[in-house]
Amino acid sequence: ACGARVDGGGDGTSAAAESCVDTSGESVKVGFLNSLSGTMAISEQTVHDALQLAAEEINADGGVLGKQLEIVSEDGRSEPTVFAEKAGKLITSDCVAAVFGGWTSASRKAMLPVFEAQDSLLFYPVQYEGLESSPNIFYTGATTNQQIVPALDYLAEQGTESLFLVGSDYVFPRTANKIINAYAEAHGIEIVGEEYAPLGHTDFSTIVNKVKSAGADAVFNTLNGDSNVAFFKEYNNAGMSAGKMPVVSVSIAEEEIGGIGVENVEGQLTAWNYYQTVDLPANATFVEAFQARYGEDRPTSDPMEAAYTSLHLWRAMVEKAGSFAVDDVVAAADGVTFDAPEGEVVVNGENHHVAKTALIGKIGADGLIHTEWSSGEPIEPDPYLEGYDWADGLS
Amino acid sequence: MDIVAQLFAGLSLGSVLLLAALGLSLTFGQMGVINMAHGEFMMAGAYTAFLIQAVVGDAGVSLLLALPLGFVVGGLLGLLLEATLIRRMYRRPLDTLLVTWGVALVLQQVARDVFGAPNVDVRAPAWLSGAVEIGGLAWPRTRLFILALATACVVALALAMRATPLGRRIRAVVQNRDLAEASGISSRSTDRITFFLGSGLAGIAGVALTLLGSIGPTLGTNYIVDAFLVVVAGGIGQIKGTVIAATALGLMQAFLEYSTTASVAKVLVFVAIVAFLQLRPQGLVSVRTRSLA
Amino acid sequence: MNDIDIAAADALLGTDATRFRHDYLEVRGLRVEFDGFVAVRDVDLTVTQGDLRFLIGPNGAGKTTLIDAVTGLVRATGSAAFGGTELIGRATHRIARAGVGRTFQTASVFEELTVLQNLDIAAGARRRPLTLLRRRGATPPVVERALETVGLTALRDTPAGVLAHGQKQWLEIGMLLVQDAHLLLLDEPVAGMTQAEREETGELLRRIGSQRVVVVVEHDMEFLRSFADSVTVMHQGRVLAEGTVHEVQNDPAVVEVYLGTTEGDLP
Amino acid sequence: MTALTALVRPGRARTLAAFGLAAGLLLLAPAVLSPFRLDLLAKFLCLAMVAVGIGLAWGRGGLLTLGQGVYFGLGAYLMAMHLKLADAGPGGVPDFMLLYGTGQVPGWWEPLRSPVAAVLLVLLVPAALAALLGWAVFTRRVRGAYFAILSQALAAAFAILLVGQQQTTGGTNGLNGFRAFFGYDLADPVNKQMLYLIAAGVLLLMVAVVRLLTVSRFGELLVAVRDGEDRVRFLGYDPALVKVVAYVVAAVTAAVGGALFVPIVGIVSPADVGVVPSIGFLVGVAIGGRTSLLGPVLGSIAVSWAQTSISEQFPSGWIYLQGALFVLVVAFLPGGLASVAAARFRRRPEERIPA
Amino acid sequence: MLELSGVTTGYGRTVVVHGVDLTVPRGALTAVLGHNGAGKTTLLRAVLGLLPARAGAVRLDGADVTSLATHQRVRRGIAYVPQGQQSFGRLSARENLRVVADAYGRDGRRRTDEALDLFPALRDLLGRQAGLLSGGQRQQLAIARALVTGPRLLVLDEPAEGIQPNVVTEIYDAISALTAAGDLSVLLVEQHIGYAVEHAAGFVVLASGRVVHRGSGGADAAAGARKALAL
């Protein structure tokens, strides 16, 4: 016997199987889906740790709607396909109420159809390229108008007239650079070069040669992962420095700095919404709790903070809705706030992003990032850049 | 295009490839073992440099200590691998590929469990940071250092293989183990020494790589495919061929990358190698044999 | 030990004696050069059916190289024709399809396959692709007869890798027979055989030689004296002498470079 | 008796029995497994298809192909492209192209709009590529380790190429979010079950075909080429041709596995086709027993299953286990687990054979 | 010199040589005869330790060497010329000799010269790659290589195979001279019964891996050997 066809006949709208989430007991299951092995484990392990911390805090604080969180943890193994498979397992086999995780845009894109088909919820904690807003995903990292656009504004303000773009060869950097190009054209900034290196690329002599000979005012860096280290070492060795040609990075957080070597990135700029050095009471508590749990030497970073925040936001949404049901939670999401380490964040119920404050930071000799410039107040999320004329042609 | 700068970038990339491939030209080229864990021996060399720096502190001293110690660590790992697994498999060269791949997986995970998943950094000594200005061009010191190191390793290895009894013994054992034994040569100890040397070279390569990037559990996987291609394109068992192939690949990658992108350059280099092997299936430098004789 | 069965050979050779009846090997001006070293030069050689030809000469004279050249293993200039087909310049497998078969100085059979499978494969080069994709039904009669001929019937299901040296050589001859080769080039086929085995092999070769063109390279003079119809002597890549066994044996040049003066019981 | 000859002739009856048992188990699965587990099993069956081909090319022909990801990927991407185009409707543009691409469907995508063309291309493109590459490589007598390393480089290049062409291949993201498979809604569990049954049927068919090839004269010839390529040449065969046929068969099984993988798993990305997954295909084959018929299939399914279920509990433990198992089996049990099974079957009669 | 007692060996599950007893007296030649596949090569491999003895013992000058590795036995004075013209194919002929001579220092060089005196044709081929030599040239090289180890016991597996007649004569003359001088014992597998038996102090005939006949050598022993073989 055959099932439904999409083009007419049968009940073409055959919805996903009914949710199997069990909320009858003392506890409720939530899923963590991070890469604990493979190339992305470097970054995603830290997110996993932050999520774990948030769950422990919530449980200690009485749980969600009085139910203790029971964590089901899965390894995405740094492969989109595995993320898709594990998302399916968490939803249909473990029957979790919501899933927290993902890092690369590839992993998110892989999970998206699964969450939509099964009508479940994903909380995604990493800055990304925007142009997306799924009813089944909440994006607690920055979208482009909260990170890349402010960084460009900052550069323009500093008198930057030309930029060289360096990125990893995948969807986030390519899309980000499309946006940067559009911005540059509208603002009279010249893009003098655009180079992509495969993820994991480790020989940057040619790219650095190109950067050097192009002689831009600054470099906009969307490299991800290990490549940053090789890039900055090469940059330094070629006699370049923040003084000669600053580099603005959007994927280097506190824990990557140790790997790159402070001496190689000191004085360079980053764009994020959170730094460990953010001077707020909520952050002091967060950093202290995190280091007490995982060790004094462990830094905190933006994606960790966004992940930590995401679990708390979900809790607030559930409690506001008074229900774990996806429809109810989504309906209740708009306007939910949390006093996050980065400052108060507010959920936008329409596009499922959060309002966030943009921060440009400078890497200090202490290996931490210090705020150079702040947008002052949270910026409303605008994933499709609808509020920006220059971005008209983008989507 | 700045031709001189790109020439240098190509040579420098070639020297890195050469360091990675040189050990393979012994273990793969001479012994026929397709050691996929070679990259992980490089990783071990790199972590050795990291540990030494953690203990010694001074970047210069620790680099100079790391080179011989990296050699020993890589070599000992190789020795262990040879003594436990490889020695049972000389008659099944293709199977060594699979076994060592399993070993590589395990070594990566060991590194992850011991040193943590995040990459770590080894500071370069002050005398290697920055660039020297010659003729209006900046020559990165680390790159010059690696070039010199690769050259030194090649010369040492070539001399050892050509002109010493050990070199002859290694080559004899590889060609006919039984005959070597029957000629009074201990094939067991020769195998071990060869594997030690080849793996030790991987350790040195790993130490050198700490000057270029960060070190993490997957350091080796970035180089292993390229390194094998170098050995194959150069002609198995041929140091001369390995040197030429590494240099050619480095230059090709650098120039193609300049005019296209890193990804496209990489694909083009692979295509070029396949095409090249059409012309010379035995690689650049090959030893003729009377087949079936 | 199984023995060679000449009667079975008759049945085998009788299968198709007409096709190449008037064929002969004709080598003209053959030359093989390795990096400036000339291993074979200006060799002319004609071998006809029914003339069991032995090719002798000092080590390194170029005998194996000559066979290599005729079978396409090394590049050569000049001409070598069999059955009107020029062989030089053709791919090895096409030369084989032209009816040329050879054995090697070191026996080479398919070690993992059984004796039967070895013979069956040798019999099959002219099979159509579709036949290849089918399972072998009954043992083909040629294969059956070849098994008897070379005395390996009892070992038919034994992997060839475990045969002793001499058995492998017999298997190779058997493979040439089922391959339906009409020019057989045998490189030291009786090396390592006992006296009795040599005689049997010799008888078999004589029988084959009456129907096919056969060239045998050997250093065993006793064997040569017993079975050669004619002899070609090579030296330093050239033909030094050619004639009957008697003529060649008494040629002072041949004695000088090859036979030596003290001919005892030794070959 | 070598393992090989034992496995070539285990007797028709036993083969049929094993085959029947396997078919029975596969048919029983939908009744006992949850939809999620059934989906997983269907995915494992797709991976096992790749293993069947490797068993032939590597186990029988000695062609250690470390690049089956290329053919798996071709099959998968071709199918995925068709599904994306079908989802987009006639003349439509796949969603990701609107986002990251030019908003135009590139010309080389167009033929895949037709379902018939898609199925044909899934079979023909990988076959043609394998024939071309195989011909180029084998006639030049590139073999053994050279071939292994070249095929590995091929997988690396293929993955890099896919990553670099984001506008037309989806880049690292790959292709996903398919709604329907030839018109059948992929969200409907009944259709998913149907897909499982298709995968099971195709796999059984492949096993049967490969079995026929193995016991045919071609199968013997393949072994002969493996053991003595030059010798085969002197018998009048062209060994390159023999190898090409085995390589093409392996490519096609991989491609079909890839094509079915796509609707079942719902995504294909470069991470599924590169060096690591390509070697991964070999793990199950080696553990199951490369020269046996069912060894590769069972080994592959068992390894996939173990990976999924063990890594659920112990992410890093799985890597140690997989590494260790692989090392031990290849080093100490080259015949794989199949050789253990074969030895058990054979024990009794053998004791009667006088030494 | 060499004493085998009850040596049993084989490949995998098959036992090929069954309980062979054999003595090679000092300074004498002992021949092993037998049909194709009788197990002669296999027996020699057991003497060298290339195959482990499954039962029995190998003694050299009274010392039990059964558990020693092949190269250790060679160091104690056994040299082996295997069947089939084997060489280190990618080394030059010169290196083929030097790789052995290396271990013996000055003696090695002296013995290399002596071996080359025995095979003058080799001198012109020293620079050539061994794998490209003709079969007979390789066999000459193999014997020379064995002599470089300065053996007290020379184990030869059909050494004349593939060698031109006049050189064969020289080889056997040289072996006779060496044994006559009393320095060298020889264990010889040879199909040319006449020669082997004539120069042998004793011989054994092997059939299906068992000794089926023993005889003492000498000019008139050949007939007996032939008869034993014909059985």
Ligand SMILES: Nc1ncnc2c1ncn2[C@@H]1O[C@H](COP(=O)(O)OP(=O)(O)OP(=O)(O)O)[C@@H](O)[C@H]1O
């Ligand atoms: N591929 C090659 N490259 C270089 N030299 C070669 C090659 N093949 C053969 N030779 C040389 O050519 C000469 C002839 O060798 P060939 O093997 O034909 O001699 P042969 O007459 O068969 O000798 P034998 O009786 O010893 O087998 C030898 O000197 C050999 O070294």
Ligand SMILES: Nc1ncnc2c1ncn2[C@@H]1O[C@H](COP(=O)(O)OP(=O)(O)OP(=O)(O)O)[C@@H](O)[C@H]1O
């Ligand atoms: N590697 C092997 N594996 C299994 N069996 C083997 C192997 N080598 C030899 N045999 C078997 O051992 C038996 C004795 O072989 P061996 O080579 O010792 O004979 P031989 O007396 O030296 O014969 P020849 O005169 O042909 O050299 C043969 O029947 C052969 O089948």
Ligand SMILES: NC(N)=O
């Ligand atoms: N969303 C990112 N950084 O891939």
Ligand SMILES: [Mg+2]
């Ligand atoms: Mg010859």
Ligand SMILES: [Mg+2]
């Ligand atoms: Mg023998």
